[in-house]
Amino acid sequence: MNAAGRSTGDAYGHALISIAASDERIVALEGGDAAWSSPFSESYPERCFNAGGAEQNLILTAAGLALGGDNVFVSSYAAFLTGKGYDQIRTAVAIPSLPVRIAGLGAGLTAGEEGACHQTLEDIALMRVFPGMTVLVPADYTAAFALLKNVAGVQKPVYIRLGAAATPDVYEEGDEAFFPGGGRVLREGTGVTLCCCGIMVHEALRAADVLARQNISAEVIDCYSVSPLPVQAILDSVHRTGCCVTAEEHFASGGLGEAVASLTGANYPVPVKMVAVFDKFGQSGSPPELKEYYGLTASQIVSAAMQAWIMRRR
Amino acid sequence: MLREPSFLAEKASEIRRDVVRMIGLARSGRLASSLSIVDILAWLYWDVLSVDPADPWFESRDRFVLSKGRGAPALYATLANRKFFERDELWSYRRLGAMLQGYPQALRIPGVDAPGGGSFGMGLGIANGLAIALRRGRSPCRVFCLAGEEELQEGAFWEAVIAASRFCLDSICLVIDRYRTKEEAGIPSASDEAFCEKIRSFGWTAEACDGHDFSSLGGALRLLGQGAGRPKCLLARTRLGKGVSFLEGDSSGESEVLDRERVDKALRELEKEEDPL
Numbered sequence: 001m002n003a004a005g006r007s008t009g010d011a012y013g014h015a016l017i018s019i020a021a022s023d024e025r026i027v028a029l030e031g032g033d034a035a036w037s038s039p040f041s042e043s044y045p046e047r048c049f050n051a052g053g054a055e056q057n058l059i060l061t062a063a064g065l066a067l068g069g070d071n072v073f074v075s076s077y078a079a080f081l082t083g084k085g086y087d088q089i090r091t092a093v094a095i096p097s098l099p100v101r102i103a104g105l106g107a108g109l110t111a112g113e114e115g116a117c118h119q120t121l122e123d124i125a126l127m128r129v130f131p132g133m134t135v136l137v138p139a140d141y142t143a144a145f146a147l148l149k150n151v152a153g154v155q156k157p158v159y160i161r162l163g164a165a166a167t168p169d170v171y172e173e174g175d176e177a178f179f180p181g182g183g184r185v186l187r188e189g190t191g192v193t194l195c196c197c198g199i200m201v202h203e204a205l206r207a208a209d210v211l212a213r214q215n216i217s218a219e220v221i222d223c224y225s226v227s228p229l230p231v232q233a234i235l236d237s238v239h240r241t242g243c244c245v246t247a248e249e250h251f252a253s254g255g256l257g258e259a260v261a262s263l264t265g266a267n268y269p270v271p272v273k274m275v276a277v278f279d280k281f282g283q284s285g286s287p288p289e290l291k292e293y294y295g296l297t298a299s300q301i302v303s304a305a306m307q308a309w310i311m312r313r314r
Numbered sequence: 315m316l317r318e319p320s321f322l323a324e325k326a327s328e329i330r331r332d333v334v335r336m337i338g339l340a341r342s343g344r345l346a347s348s349l350s351i352v353d354i355l356a357w358l359y360w361d362v363l364s365v366d367p368a369d370p371w372f373e374s375r376d377r378f379v380l381s382k383g384r385g386a387p388a389l390y391a392t393l394a395n396r397k398f399f400e401r402d403e404l405w406s407y408r409r410l411g412a413m414l415q416g417y418p419q420a421l422r423i424p425g426v427d428a429p430g431g432g433s434f435g436m437g438l439g440i441a442n443g444l445a446i447a448l449r450r451g452r453s454p455c456r457v458f459c460l461a462g463e464e465e466l467q468e469g470a471f472w473e474a475v476i477a478a479s480r481f482c483l484d485s486i487c488l489v490i491d492r493y494r495t496k497e498e499a500g501i502p503s504a505s506d507e508a509f510c511e512k513i514r515s516f517g518w519t520a521e522a523c524d525g526h527d528f529s530s531l532g533g534a535l536r537l538l539g540q541g542a543g544r545p546k547c548l549l550a551r552t553r554l555g556k557g558v559s560f561l562e563g564d565s566s567g568e569s570e571v572l573d574r575e576r577v578d579k580a581l582r583e584l585e586k587e588e589d590p591l
Contacts, residue, residue: 027450049446051480057439057473064443067420067428068377070450072443088470091433092440096420 005166008144008198009105012162013038015148016073020044023071026152031058031076032105038075055080059088059102066098071152078104078161079111079120086126093157094130101151101158102127108249109277109294110165110199110287119282119290125254127159128227134158134180135227137248137256139201142171143224146178154180161198163249165287168202170222183230185237189217192305192312193237193244195260197223200247200275200296207247207301216309226256229263238264243312244272245304249296252276271311273304317360322528325395326356330557331584332391332404338577340408343416345572346555347384350493351460353526354550355392358458358489361532367397370424376455377444380430381437382462382491383417389430390414390423398425435468437461438488442474445483456485463492478545479517486545487535491525493552506549513547525550557584 017040020026028040030050041048051057055076062074075081081104082089093100104123111118127135134156138144144162151158158180170186177184186201187208196204201222208218219237223230238244244264246257257274264270277294291297329352337343359365363376380389387407394401399413406412413423418430428440441459448455465471478486492506506522513520519541523534531550538546555561558580572580 027447047450049481051473051477054470054473054477056470057442057477060436060439060470060474061443061446061477064379064428064440064445065447066443067440068444068447068451070447087433088436088439092429092436096429098420 006141007163007166008138008141009162009164011141011144011148012075012103012105013040015145016040017043019149019152020047023152025069025071027065027070027072029058029062029065029072029074031055031074031081053080055084056088059085060092062100062102063088063092063096063098066100072099073101073103075103075105077118078107078123079118082120082123082126082159090130094133097132097156099155099157101160103148104159104161106164107161108163108198109282109290109296110163110249112165112287112290113284115284116281121249121251121277121282122254123159123161124226124248124250124256128254128259130157132156133227134225136160136180136224137197137226138162138178138224139198139222140167140170142169142173142175143178146176147224149176150179163199165199167199170201170205178224180225181228181230182225183233184222184224185219185233186222187218187220189219190240191216192218192309193234193241194218194220194247194301194305195223195234195244195256196220196247197226197256198249200249203296203298204247204301206298207305210298210302211305216305218305223256223260226259229259231263234260234263235267238268238270241312242314243270243308245275245301245308246272247275247296247301250276252278270313271308273308275300275304316532319528322356322360325360326353327557327584329356329388329391329395331581332394332401333387334558334577334580334584336387336391336404336407338572338574339405341571342408343387344384346561347382347462348386348388349556349558349561350525350552350554351382351385351491352388352392352556353528354460354489354491354531354552355388357528357531359392359396361528362535363458364455365425367425370398374453374455377427377441377448377457379428379437379441379444379457379459380418381435381459381465383431384462385460385491386416386418386430389418389426393423393425396425399423435465435471438471438474438478441486441488442478442481442483445478445485446481448485449483456487458487458489460489460491463490463494466490475513475516475518482543483545484541484543487538487548488545489548489550491552492549493554506551510547510549518545518547520547520549522549522551525552526556559583
C-alpha cells in the first residue's frame with residue numbers, strides 16, 4: 001500500500017489544475033454537495049460552476065458549454081450523474097457527439113458505508129452502450145491523472161470512472177502513457193490472460209504472483225480503456241494463453257467482462273471467467289469488507305484462473 | 315432592424331405553407347405543434363436575432379436553442395426561408411440520410427446551434443451552458459430558447475430555471491409556447507399572470523404576450539430588457555395549429571398525419587389568408 005493513500009478521485013482536481021493554466025477554455029461543472037468539490041474550484045473559482053445536486057441540468061449545461069467552445073469537465077457522484085443524467089447524456093452529449101468529459105466520482109462498490117443507493121455497479125454498462133462514448137476506468141492515481149490530462153484534447157464524449165477509496169499505486173508517478181483505446185500489459189505470461197480495470201488491477205497482479213507459484217504464468221492486462229477496448233493486446237494475449245479471466249468492480253452484466261467475452265467470442269473463442277458482482281446490489285460496509293464480501297479479491301481471481309486454465313483452448 | 319408587421323406576416327404565411335407541405339410529404343411530424351410557433355420564429359429570425367445566413371457560424375451571432383423539438387419543421391422551414399440552406403432540403407425531411415432529421419442535430423444544419431429536443435425539457439439547460447461559455451468569452455450575444463408548455467412538466471426544466479438565475483444569466487431569453495387553454499392547463503398554473511409570478515419568484519423577469527402578434531412579442535421583449543442581471547422569460551400565448559382552421563386549438567389531433575386531401579385543404583386556407591394583408 002502506498003503511504004499517501006490516494007484515490008483515483010483525488011486525481012480529478014489535480015489534473016484539471018495542471019492543464020488549466022495552458023488552456024483557458026478548461027472549465028469544470030461540479031454537482032453534488034461540497035464534499036465533492038475539487039481543489040480546482042479553489043484554484044480557479046471563476047472557471048468552476050456548481051449548481052448543486054441537479055445532475056440533469058449539470059449535464060445539459062456541460063453540453064451547452066461545449067457548444068459554446070469551452071473545454072468541459074463535469075463531475076458528480078457517479079451513481080447520480082449516470083443515473084439521473086442518463087437521458088441528458090444520451091440526448092445532449094452522446095447523440096450529438098459533443099466533447100464533454102464526464103467524471104463519475106465515488107464510483108463502484110467502494111463508495112462504502114453509504115450503501116446500495118450510492119454504490120454504482122452499472123455505470124460502465126450504461127456508458128459503454130453509447131456509440132462513440134469513450135469509457136475509462138483507471139487503476140490508480142497516476143493513471144487517473146494522466147487519463148484526465150490526455151482526454152482534454154479528445155473531441156468526443158468521455159466517461160471516466162473515479163473511486164473514492166484509496167488505491168495502492170500500480171504505476172510510477174509521472175507515467176503518462178494512457179490513452180483512449182489503450183491497455184497496459186503489466187506482466188507477460190503464457191498460461192492465462194487476466195483482463196482487469198480499476199481497483200482490480202492491483203488484485204490481478206497479486207493473483208498473478210500466486211498463480212506463478214503454481215506454475216501458471218499469468219499475463220496481466222490493465223484494460224483501463226473499457227471502450228474502445230485495447231483489442232490487439234487482448235487478442236494477442238489469448239492467442240498465446242488460450243483462456244481468460246476478467247476482473248472488475250462492477251456488475252458482471254454489461255461491464256469489462258462482457259466486452260472481453262464478446263470480443264474473443266467473435267474473433268478467437270476462449271473460455272472467459274468473470275470476477276465481478278453477480279446479480280446483487282451493494283450494501284453498507286467498509287471498502288475492504290465489501291471487496292471481500294462480494295468476492296472482488298486476488299483469491300477469487302486465482303480460482304477463476306484455475307478453472308479457465310483447465311478449460312483452456314489448446 | 316424592425317420589419318413591417320405585414321412583411322413578417324407574409325414570411326410566417328410562407329413558412330406555414332412549407333411546414334404543411336413538408337409534413338404532408340414526409341407523412342410524419344407534428345403539424346399543430348409546428349404551426350403554433352411559426353409567428354414566434356418569424357419574429358425572432360427577421361426582427362430579433364443577430365444571425366447571418368451567409369456565415370452561419372460567425373462567433374458573435376445570437377444563439378437559438380429549440381427546446382420544443384416537436385416544432386422542428388417550423389424551424390427548418392424558417393431557416394430555409396431565411397436562406398440558411400436550400401429550400402429543397404425541406405422535401406426530404408425525416409427521410410433516411412436527410413440533413414433534416416426528425417429533431418434538429420446540432421452543428422450539422424447551418425443555423426442550428428444546439429440539439430433540438432426530442433426528449434422534453436432539455437433546451438434551457440443547454441442554453442444556460444451556452445450563455446456561460448459566451449459570457450466567459452466576453453461575447454455580448456444573447457441566447458434565445460423556445461420551449462413548449464408541455465416541457466414544464468419536466469424536473470430538468472426547473473433545475474435549469476434555478477441555475478439560470480443562480481448564475482445571473484441575463485443573456486438568456488426563454489420563450490414559452492403557451493398553447494393550452496385555461497381549462498386544459500392545470501400544470502403548472504392556469505393563469506398567465508400566476509405563471510409569470512412563479513417564474514419571477516425564481517429571480518427572473520417575465521412578461522406574457524400574444525405569440526401571434528409581432529408587436530405584442532416585441533413590446534414584451536422591450537419591457538424585459540429593463541431587468542438587468544436577470545434571465546428573461548416571454549410567455550407567448552399561442553394556438554395549436556394556428557392558421558389552419560380544422561387544426562386550430564385541437565390538441566387531440568396533434569400527432570395525426572394529414573392525408574393528401576387535408577394537406578390541400580390546409581394549403582388552400584393558408585393561401586387565402588395571405589391576401590387581405
